[in-house]
Amino acid sequence: xxxxxxxxxxxxxxxxxxxxxxxxxxxxxxxxxxxxxxxxxxxxxxxxxxxxxxxxxxxxxxxxxxxxxxxxxxxxxxxxxxxxxxxxxxxxxxxxxxxxxxxxxxxxxxxxxxxxxxxxxxxxxxxxxxxxxxxxxxxxxxxxxxxxxxxxxxxxxxxxxxxxxxxxxxxxxxxxxxxxxxxxxxxxxxxxxxxxxxxxxxxxxxxxxxxxxxxxxxxxxxxxxxxxxxxxxxxxxxxxxxxxxxxxxxxxxxxxxxxxxxxxxxxxxxxxxxxxxxxxxxxxxxxxxxxxxxxxxxxxxxxxxxxxxxxxxxxxxxxxxxxxxxxxxxxxxxxxxxxxxxxxxx
Ligand SMILES: [Zn+2]
Numbered sequence: 456x457x458x459x460x461x462x463x464x465x466x467x468x469x470x471x472x473x474x475x476x477x478x479x480x481x482x483x484x485x486x487x488x489x490x491x492x493x494x495x496x497x498x499x500x501x502x503x504x505x506x507x508x509x510x511x512x513x514x515x516x517x518x519x520x521x522x523x524x525x526x527x528x529x530x531x532x533x534x535x536x537x538x539x540x541x542x543x544x545x546x547x548x549x550x551x552x553x554x555x556x557x558x559x560x561x562x563x564x565x566x567x568x569x570x571x572x573x574x575x576x577x578x579x580x581x582x583x584x585x586x587x588x589x590x591x592x593x594x595x596x597x598x599x600x601x602x603x604x605x606x607x608x609x610x611x612x613x614x615x616x617x618x619x620x621x622x623x624x625x626x627x628x629x630x631x632x633x634x635x636x637x638x639x640x641x642x643x644x645x646x647x648x649x650x651x652x653x654x655x656x657x658x659x660x661x662x663x664x665x666x667x668x669x670x671x672x673x674x675x676x677x678x679x680x681x682x683x684x685x686x687x688x689x690x691x692x693x694x695x696x697x698x699x700x701x702x703x704x705x706x707x708x709x710x711x712x713x714x715x716x717x718x719x720x721x722x723x724x725x726x727x728x729x730x731x732x733x734x735x736x737x738x739x740x741x742x743x744x745x746x747x748x749x750x751x752x753x754x755x756x757x758x759x760x761x762x763x764x765x766x767x768x769x770x771x772x773x774x775x776x777x778x779x780x781x782x783x784x785x786x787x788x789x790x791x792x793x794x795x796x797x798x799x800x801x
Contacts, residue, residue: 463506463539465495465587473501475533482548482583483576491549493584496528496542504538504685505593509676510584511543513565513597513642515550515557519659520598523672530673531686538685541588547580554662556603566638568645589646594623594683595653596676597642600661600668604758605766608720608751609658609671613643615699619652626682627654627675630694631753631771634701654679660757696783700771703753708733708761712741718768722752723784730768733761748772751780 463470470476476499479492509527511520524544531540545551547564558564562577569589570582589595601607611629613620614636624632637644637655646653656675659668674690681689708714712733718724728746735741744767754769761767773780 470497470499482580498533498540500536502537506539508541508592508595511598512545515547516661517600519600519668522669526673566640597655599657600659603661606660607754613654623654626679628678632699698776703771705766706768708765710742711762725749
């Protein structure tokens with residue numbers, strides 16, 4: 456979509472080329488009869504170019520994305536931007552206010568897209584966002600954080616069989632790209648199916664900011680905008696390797712007890728490796744946890760307790776790409792050692 460001379464508006468509020476505007480998009484009403492409004496920053500470049508959305512906190516307790524959007528709004532100057540950027544720091548307002556993943560009635564907003572005008576509350580919120588923002592875009596990035604009690608390696612998810620989604624995912628610059636089109640009703644899946652290729656960035660923990668994650672996310676978004684010719688400077692810093700992972704699975708505890716985990720997001724683990732132990736209250740080992748497959752750890756539990764079925768380690772399986780990952784991790788180690796030796800000599 457050419458943004459130079461066309462009219463552009465959200466919720467009936469026009470934004471001219473070369474203008475940045477803060478808009479409240481009404482999506483619902485509260486128990487106090489007030490409006491529930493999503494804050495939206497529209498940055499419209501003077502130069503023509505694509506229209507993109509960046510959304511965060513669709514799950515109300517996933518705060519990292521809000522920090523990424525804050526940094527993004529601060530960094531993007533409409534004088535240098537080509538096209539239109541729609542930045543939404545918080546989508547799920549009720550969830551954000553109560554620090555919950557969900558909307559009212561425990562509904563997961565990310566299951567109700569593209570929404571319905573006269574549907575249930577979640578469908579109405581989804582409908583407003585989808586029609587006022589998503590459908591007006593050429594592509595999108597949805598920022599998420601691991602669910603409560605879990606921590607993720609920064610990685611990108613999306614339908615990697617879709618050429619444009621794959622292009623966006625590769626451009627973002629994360630090391631691990633997980634082929635996961637998303638469940639029906641999820642924003643990335645429904646947006647992509649509606650002709651707006653969308654990727655999801657998943658990183659960090661709920662309920663807290665991580666500067667490392669925020670900067671990785673900001674860099675990724677700028678990389679994508681630069682790939683799409685919207686932004687002159689990429690966020691830079693290429694990953695040591697980049698793999699598309701087709702299968703990932705949670706390795707689950709079979710026993711109840713206290714968890715002593717010995718692996719972290721980003722670790723390369725081999726089938727049979729010890730990743731942790733489950734102990735009883737006397738400190739005796741109930742069982743040792745050994746990796747069921749070879750792969751890279753993309754998520755771990757942060758809770759120290761398990762019962763049968765508790766997800767402990769999320770492993771992205773590596774097969775053909777294993778040698779590539781091994782090589783680049785080895786090189787990284789060598790580089791780190793060289794740096795340490797240099798420091799020691801000084
Ligand atoms: Zn989420």
